[in-house]
Amino acid sequence: MADLKPDELIARTNFTPPKTGWMDTPTVIREGMFCYAAKPKSVATLGLPYPREWNPLNDDWKLPENWKEIIIEGMKDRLERFRTFKIFMDICVRCGACADKCHFFIGTGDPKNMPVVRAELLRSIYRNEFTKAGKILGRIAGARELTLDVLKEWWYYFFQCSECRRCSVFCPYGIDTAEITMMGRELLNLLGLNIDWIATPVANCYMTGNHMGIQPQAFVDMLDFFADEIEDTTGVRVHPTYNKKGADILFTTPSGDVFGDPGTYTAMGYMILFHYLKERYGLDVTWSTFNSEGGNFGLFTSNEVMKRLNIKMYAEAKRLGVKWILGGECGHMWRAITQYMDTMNGPADFLEEPVNPITGTKFENAKSTKMVHIVEFTADLIKHNKLELDPSRNDNLKVTFHDSCNPARGMGMFDEPRYVIKNVCNNFYEMPRNCIREQTFCCGSGSGLNASEDMELRLSGGLPRANAVKYVQEKHGVNMLACICAIDRAVLPPLMGYWVPEVDVTGIHELVTNALIIPGEQEKTVNLRGEDIPNKDEMDPDEYYTRPDFSGR
Amino acid sequence: MNEKYLYPLMAVIALFLVAYVGVEAVGLQWLFGIIIPFMALITFVVGFVMRVNDWARSPVPFAIPTTCGQQESLPWIKPNKIDNPFTTGGVIIRMALEILLFRSLFRNTTCKLNEGPTISYVWEKWLWLFSLAFHYSFLTVLVRHLRFFLEPVPSSLQILDKLDGFLQIGLPGVMISGVVLLAAAMFLLLRRIVISQVRYFSLAADFFPLFLIIAIAVSGIMMRYFTKVDIVGVKELTMGMVTFHPHIPDGIGAIFYVHVFFVSVLLAYFPFSKLMHLGGVFLSPTRNVRCNTRAHRHINPWNPKVKVHTYAEYEDDFREKMIGAGLPVEKEL
Numbered sequence A: 001m002a003d004l005k006p007d008e009l010i011a012r013t014n015f016t017p018p019k020t021g022w023m024d025t026p027t028v029i030r031e032g033m034f035c036y037a038a039k040p041k042s043v044a045t046l047g048l049p050y051p052r053e054w055n056p057l058n059d060d061w062k063l064p065e066n067w068k069e070i071i072i073e074g075m076k077d078r079l080e081r082f083r084t085f086k087i088f089m090d091i092c093v094r095c096g097a098c099a100d101k102c103h104f105f106i107g108t109g110d111p112k113n114m115p116v117v118r119a120e121l122l123r124s125i126y127r128n129e130f131t132k133a134g135k136i137l138g139r140i141a142g143a144r145e146l147t148l149d150v151l152k153e154w155w156y157y158f159f160q161c162s163e164c165r166r167c168s169v170f171c172p173y174g175i176d177t178a179e180i181t182m183m184g185r186e187l188l189n190l191l192g193l194n195i196d197w198i199a200t201p202v203a204n205c206y207m208t209g210n211h212m213g214i215q216p217q218a219f220v221d222m223l224d225f226f227a228d229e230i231e232d233t234t235g236v237r238v239h240p241t242y243n244k245k246g247a248d249i250l251f252t253t254p255s256g257d258v259f260g261d262p263g264t265y266t267a268m269g270y271m272i273l274f275h276y277l278k279e280r281y282g283l284d285v286t287w288s289t290f291n292s293e294g295g296n297f298g299l300f301t302s303n304e305v306m307k308r309l310n311i312k313m314y315a316e317a318k319r320l321g322v323k324w325i326l327g328g329e330c331g332h333m334w335r336a337i338t339q340y341m342d343t344m345n346g347p348a349d350f351l352e353e354p355v356n357p358i359t360g361t362k363f364e365n366a367k368s369t370k371m372v373h374i375v376e377f378t379a380d381l382i383k384h385n386k387l388e389l390d391p392s393r394n395d396n397l398k399v400t401f402h403d404s405c406n407p408a409r410g411m412g413m414f415d416e417p418r419y420v421i422k423n424v425c426n427n428f429y430e431m432p433r434n435c436i437r438e439q440t441f442c443c444g445s446g447s448g449l450n451a452s453e454d455m456e457l458r459l460s461g462g463l464p465r466a467n468a469v470k471y472v473q474e475k476h477g478v479n480m481l482a483c484i485c486a487i488d489r490a491v492l493p494p495l496m497g498y499w500v501p502e503v504d505v506t507g508i509h510e511l512v513t514n515a516l517i518i519p520g521e522q523e524k525t526v527n528l529r530g531e532d533i534p535n536k537d538e539m540d541p542d543e544y545y546t547r548p549d550f551s552g553r
Numbered sequence B: 001m002n003e004k005y006l007y008p009l010m011a012v013i014a015l016f017l018v019a020y021v022g023v024e025a026v027g028l029q030w031l032f033g034i035i036i037p038f039m040a041l042i043t044f045v046v047g048f049v050m051r052v053n054d055w056a057r058s059p060v061p062f063a064i065p066t067t068c069g070q071q072e073s074l075p076w077i078k079p080n081k082i083d084n085p086f087t088t089g090g091v092i093i094r095m096a097l098e099i100l101l102f103r104s105l106f107r108n109t110t111c112k113l114n115e116g117p118t119i120s121y122v123w124e125k126w127l128w129l130f131s132l133a134f135h136y137s138f139l140t141v142l143v144r145h146l147r148f149f150l151e152p153v154p155s156s157l158q159i160l161d162k163l164d165g166f167l168q169i170g171l172p173g174v175m176i177s178g179v180v181l182l183a184a185a186m187f188l189l190l191r192r193i194v195i196s197q198v199r200y201f202s203l204a205a206d207f208f209p210l211f212l213i214i215a216i217a218v219s220g221i222m223m224r225y226f227t228k229v230d231i232v233g234v235k236e237l238t239m240g241m242v243t244f245h246p247h248i249p250d251g252i253g254a255i256f257y258v259h260v261f262f263v264s265v266l267l268a269y270f271p272f273s274k275l276m277h278l279g280g281v282f283l284s285p286t287r288n289v290r291c292n293t294r295a296h297r298h299i300n301p302w303n304p305k306v307k308v309h310t311y312a313e314y315e316d317d318f319r320e321k322m323i324g325a326g327l328p329v330e331k332e333l
Helices: A006-011 A040-045 A067-081 A083-090 A103-108 A115-130 A132-141 A148-158 A166-170 A177-189 A196-208 A216-234 A263-281 A303-320 A332-345 A374-383 A405-409 A415-424 A455-461 A463-476 A486-499 A508-515 A541-546 B003-024 B029-057 B088-101 B126-148 B155-164 B176-194 B196-201 B204-226 B231-242 B254-272 B274-283 B311-324
Strands: A249-252 A285-287 A324-327 A371-373 A399-402 A480-483 A504-507 B109-114 B118-123
Touching (some): A067 A083, A067 A177, A083 A177, A083 B029, A115 B196, A166 A177, A196 B311, A263 A504, A332 A371, A486 A504, B029 B274, B126 B204, B126 B231
Parallel strands (some): A399 A480
16 A cells, blocks of 8 residues: 555546446455455354355355355345344435445545445345345346355445445435445355454454453553553553452443554553542542453444443443443444443343442433443533643644544534543644534544555545545644544554644543643653643633634534 | 436336327226226325335334434533434424435535545535425425315315416416426436436436326326316316216316326336335434433344353453452452
8 A cells, every 4th residue: 555645546536437337347356445354263253154264356255055045044034123224225216415425435436335336236136036126127126136246246345334324414314324234244244254354353352352352461461561651651650450349430441442552542541530530539440351342343243243242341340340331432332332232231220320429420311321431421520620630731732533433423422522622632623514523534444444454445435534634734733633432543543644644643531631630740741652741831721612613513 | 328217218108108099099098097096096005005014014123323413411511402312302303304304415415526635525405405396396286186186175275276376377377386396307317317426326216207207297287288188077087086986078188198197107116116215214213213222221122142251251261360460350260
């Protein structure tokens, strides 16, 4: 990918579709645009069907003899179990409102990345097998035979969708391509056709408790290392607790933040915050090594696998006897928690309805899942003046905020992160309206596509996001992109490096703890990244929230 | 490429010929005026009900609304009660705006890749506007036609006629709804042919209903303004249908039977086509559920039993290492 300059990459993007119709345009699986096939060991760990070595570039995918039958049966079964699937197969009028809403279409110009066509890849088979019109009229009714080429096309394009749901916002019938992609991937998984970047994290998470496969002793080591780092920059020693029975709150966050920069600074941020709350208010938050993953790549595999991974959250909360669960900054984790967890693994009647013991705030909106988002939690603390903050410590930053797809369109968390940022940073600038909040653009690497071998796909798909960042960089000198998603923190740095150099990426809780005045801290001269802290000047954070340009709602 | 619209166009022309020849040359007024419309209506009603029933038979295992506004959260943060509805009332408003005003389509933008590169997103209101015009004019035309099936004609329908014809151009007065219907349908058709992206994913099944509706509108307009159909005869026929005393009055031109035949085909085709979005829009699970999934548990009727890796198994795998790292364990070595 390094050999293709941004200009060259964009020059290849052309919104004019090819002369041949999509059914007659064969799909060529191209390097850089796909992730490697799932390793048999990972598929077998979960006991999923047909683990084997196979290569997407080979003609022979080593499919079982009766693969067609398996797919058709799988479709039938899912049509009966999911009303979404049935309705989304039947009612699309192909108005095209979704067509240019997809970041992968905008970035690649490949018409099969138009959400409508992505869905038609599946619908054409549905019509052929399950509708009278399709059976009688065939192609005229938009039906086609299920062939090996069709299956390969499915695989290629259902792993070129990041399930971000942006198209669904614009669809007059609410047709959700994420749901269609999820069905497509469930079907592909019936034949063992997962990608390794999903299958192996899933297997790791199942066995060791997190996607990265970090074993318990290593997990403790890593957090200890962070504690050393924190001590170096702040002079304060934090003492995280692990698997502690009887703690007030169980904390769960993506292991990606324990593993790689700049997520590690966010992880340090959590540790400092919990230390602060322990010292000041006696709040006892514990981490778990068994439940050391907030993310859930099962969501990208099948609903059953999602359930098998998610079940650990409640199981561990129950075993430790905590009051409720606090969840870290993560995107698809919060889609799973908001829209699936309680249904799948609830009711969590062994937990208490979450109350912030420091402020007394009842989190009414989470009274059934018993799981609170840390940004909601921190926003509540700040609102009640429970955190001593000095936002001028972030004055070297001009911050913009990237709404991550899932907290945006699967939850609706928009104002809480902005409130927190504006209270810990003095310089905040919004990207243009069509690129934020419910219309936010995906990082281009969501839904398990954040591997390295598909970098061209990621950089193409990330173009709309990067372009909006570039806009505020040029207009306001923005140099920091804040986000509340661990995948974002892993993938936005290379994306920015490619399209918008000089813009760095941060989690919100890194910003919070930069500004947080920790009891007993040494005079801070550097932040967690070891960068110089600018000189203090007086600034009222509330002023920023009430400013007329606050695009809050 | 053009087979996508040539086939449907030919099909509509063929339908015209079938009805025209059937009535003019063969004298099948009974077939086209009474039997086919009845059968079409039955097909429509039964087909529609069966299709909706079929959808409803499949459960909604997960509540997966698309949240398009601020969630209900802390008391001092103002939630968007319509685009992220926490309550049933909010859902009703959201659905009403969706169904009556095409709210999601209203958001539509067009993406442009410019030099730089910069990408711009421009508000695209035409599709929304013409879709709305199309559906409402169609509805008005439909309601106006009730006058053929009611005797006496209710005053509300007469008022509607007055409103629809308020321009008072020509004799008989021009009904705006008919003109708008034709214009909007033409827009939707041309859009599919002219915009290369839209043409690319359009199917024959997208062109056929448009040609058919245009044919319906044209034949209706022909009757009203040009061939001046025998309106008394038509009313006699339609009243005969609703009172189940069907009979064919003399002197109604063939164009009437063509018009009725087109409508019959549309009705019969409806339940088997994308036109079912009329029913589907009410049932779309990303719009019609409350966004309160963290406060109220949604039940999945087939919630599967799954194999899990328990904490006990995990501890068995790592006990020694956990003890070494000072982690508490349930069972000592």
